[in-house]
Amino acid sequence: MNTSRNPNRRQPIDPLLQQRRQAPATPRSAPLPPPTPAARPRVAAAGASADADARLAALAARGNGKPAAGAATKPGGRRTKPARAAKLAALALSAVTTLGLAGLFAGQDGNTDSIQLTNSATGVPLITIATTATTATTAATATTSTTTATTTAAASAVSPGANAAGSTTVATAAPTVAAAPAGVIEGTYVGASDSNRWGVVQVQVVYSGGQVSDVQILQYPNADNKSVRINQVALPTLISEAISSQTAAVSTVSGATYTSNSYKISLQSAIDAAKTASGISA
């Protein structure tokens, strides 16, 4: 209500931009980084009041079949911004896990360059991740990035579970290593588990015929519980504005954690003064 009162109001923040803006998650022991200007919410130019379906459809369309505007499109883009890919992957994996969706790695023949997650109930495309790599490497890259989202070295050991002979394949978050799809031995590859702000993430990827045939979630923060609900409801549109200090007629104030001793002392002195002025012995 009264949204017209403040011209700064109603600047929407795209939820996906919000997701992307998360910096590489901090290791558990390190202090949270101070906010930087680059980490502030970016304000989207359009889409203020679109409902959830329209928003999701728009997101899907934006990345469908070609690299999304502003996404990791430039050469080496995914290398320089691993957190973005990781976040998208995490988002995608979240959707897979929590909604029980069919995770369709579209175009397993390698002719397309996107991952599309479709809501199996409605058929609405939820998320499309566009990359410049072939499908198989796209999936592998996304998966690897997810498991290494918070490691600074960006290196993750991927051990071939089905290959008991035990020559360990080492993949990195950079797409360069993963970009050898033809040579991948069939089997199940377990990613390193990793902690982010929300918990531990671990996935495994199944290769067959040189292609990713499945990605399975081994660990995901609260995968079967509350994050389900968060994905089932429409993501809220966030509205950003600069705050200013103001006064207004209000009944009470929320957020006033007065230092209680000072408060009590002051209150008591006021009561005493009132009593004294009224001729009542305190």
Add this chain to the structure above:
Amino acid sequence: MGTTVSIDIVDSHDRSLIDELVAWFHEVDAVFSPYKECSPISRLGRGELAPTDAGISDDIREVLQRCSELAEDTQGVFDVWSLPSPNGTRFDPCGYVKGWSVQRAARLLHACGLADFCLNAGGDVMLGGRDHGDKPWRVGIRHPADPMGLAMVVQGTGPLAVATSGTYERGAHIVDPRHGQPITELASATVIGPDLADADAFATTLYVMGTEGLYWLAGHPGYCGAVITSDGQLIATEEFNTYRVS
């Protein structure tokens, strides 16, 4: 528990009712205060009492049960067993008990047939019905950088809870229990919803989670939130803005 409670009841001058509410809050303090060495909560924290002991009251059981659910719901962010407590243990349920006790007081008022009231415990507000002018209650949200100023005003008809977590006078007193570091992204977080105990816990959680916590909060029907970042941006959901008047 080191906080103050204000009680504003519309159309009642029944002093005994106020006395009853004050007695309730003192009882809560005696039982739940971690500042008191011999309170049941301090003894629970030291392991002298077990949650299953016969001497544990139903109230304590209720609080322990809900805190346990919240620890799971908030993915460990709101965990009353992981906080440094004034009594030296790692158990401090104050963050839940404050809102819970006010919620209980509101129930008591309802039971007495009083629908219109405003209770404020250390900045956590429980509204019933309408204000003295038969209008929706108006609640100012403290400006994090200006102790005398407001960042915004919300209004609503009760039952409605408004809880704000943040670093005000006490300094950086909220730490992320998952790594023990103080919160720096946000200056404050406000949650509006039907139950003050939950709204308070959710506000603390939102404050720790940061702006992304607004998406987590969206999974809780009836609750909505807004955050103020350390550099002075207000980020609110559309639902929250329906409560705003400025």
